[in-house]
Amino acid sequence: MIRVGVADDQPLFCAGLQMMIESQPDLEFAGTAADGLQAVQLARSARPDVLLMDIRMPGLDGIAATEAIRRDRTGQLPRIVVLTTFDRDEAVAAALRAGADGFLLKDATPDFILAAIRTVHDGHSVIAPKQTTELFRALARRRPEAIDSLSVREKEVFLLAARGLNNGDIGRTAFISEATVKSHVRSILAKLGLVSRVQLVAFAYENGLVR
Structure with a gap:
């Protein structure tokens, strides 16, 4: 419910x-x-x-x-x-x-x-x-250099999340658990100075990381 x-x-x-x-x-x-x-x-x-x-x-x-x-x-x-x-x-x-x-x-x-x-x-x-x-x-803040602070796995999760995949889909695609996905997403948001997945998508879109 x-x-x-x-x-x-x-x-x-x-x-x-x-x-x-x-x-x-x-x-x-x-x-x-x-x-x-x-x-x-x-x-x-x-x-x-x-x-x-x-x-x-x-x-x-x-x-x-x-x-x-x-x-x-x-x-x-x-x-x-x-x-x-x-x-x-x-x-x-x-x-x-x-x-x-x-x-x-x-x-x-x-x-x-x-x-x-x-x-x-x-x-x-x-x-x-x-x-x-x-x-x-309006949402995006240009910080492409911040992407370099992400680990290889975090970059993978970032791009999947930016495409709109949920935690379950990301986990199945990347062969990791949903709990691990959640941990990566929290870390990604913190490193990029973002507070939501909406901002993550906006960041990726405005910086040409996804289309």
């Missing part, structure tokens, strides 16, 4: 997401938050597996809330998907830099949102299928 929380200051939008989530046999609704501070509290108290986070909320916004949740080391952290009404929004790039695992447009279809929840929960990243190139350019 995947527990899903929603942070958004629009009650009708939250109610719609709640109905959609509760209609699915493999999803469980974990609660709502009307602002960023409540979102941080929801992440700590309800421990959702996935948190849908609006970027623009009163008080603490979705970017600051994402940063606060990522700093929390008291338990398992949720996968965070930020929601926005704009597909060319620098705030989206800022949220992904803060540690979000992807972003969706609020006008996405219910099927797309449900698929995104399951995909993020499985360890993948989700990017709304519009203006991806512009977003990657």
